[in-house]
Amino acid sequence: NPSTLAHSPPSATSQISLTASPPLDFRATKAGPVKPRAARTPNSNITVPFR
Secondary structure, eight states, X not given: XXXXXXXXXXXXXXXXXXXXXXXXXXHHHHHOSSHHXXXXXXXXXXHHHHO
C-alpha cells in the first residue's frame, strides 16, 4: 500500500484515525473517563509518524 499512501497521505491518516477510534472508544467507555485520554495518546502517536 505504499503507492496509496504516497498518493494521498492525509486520506490514509484519516482512515487510520477513524478505524482506531471505535475500538479505543469502546475500551475507554469500559475503563471510564480516565482511560479516554490515555487511549487518545496512542492514536496521536500513530498519526504523527504517518504525517
